[in-house]
Amino acid sequence: MWRPVSVLAATADEALLALKALFLIGLYAFVWVVVRAATRGPAVVSQESVVIGAGDARLLREAASPVARLRVLASPALRAGEPLEVRAQVRIGRGPEAGLALAADSAVSARHATLDSRPDGLWVSDDGSTNGTFVNGARVTVPCRLGRGDVVRIGETELVVET
Structure with missing residues (x-):
């Protein structure tokens, strides 16, 4: 037998599904940025800093x-x-x-x-x-x-x- 589904229950499920999807997209983007930065190596420093005494x-x-x-x-x-x-x-x-x-x-x-x-x-x-x-x-x-x-x-x- 068919039961009517409440409109509020359907929109809450859809909102939860949308939040899960956004979380996964954000997680993949974060991992991609971290991996990309790690594979590029350290940034080249154009000038060294040296600390010297007053004399x-x-x-x-x-x-x-x-x-x-x-x-x-x-x-x-x-x-x-x-x-x-x-x-x-x-x-x-x-x-x-x-x-x-x-x-x-x-x-x-x-x-x-x-x-x-x-x-x-x-x-x-x-x-x-x-x-x-x-x-x-x-x-x-x-x-x-x-x-x-x-x-x-x-x-x-x-x-x-x-x-």
């Missing part, structure tokens, strides 16, 4: 910095005609932290000036010295970019920029 970073920065060349014109502390190379930053003075020590020049302060070789050229700045730093006779009050042939006077020491 090594300073050395690398100095090695990559452009080199500026100066020559001593006159100085009580350096020999006239002596060539000087500036890589990165050099502090000039009579103090112990000076990279270019002018201890014999009594007109030079302990922390007199800084020469800085940058990609855009050689720069000089006065570090609050008593007697001042001069470029071509003009007192340096702000960092000043130097060009070929410029004469830098620090105390009684005169340097000419060659490159």
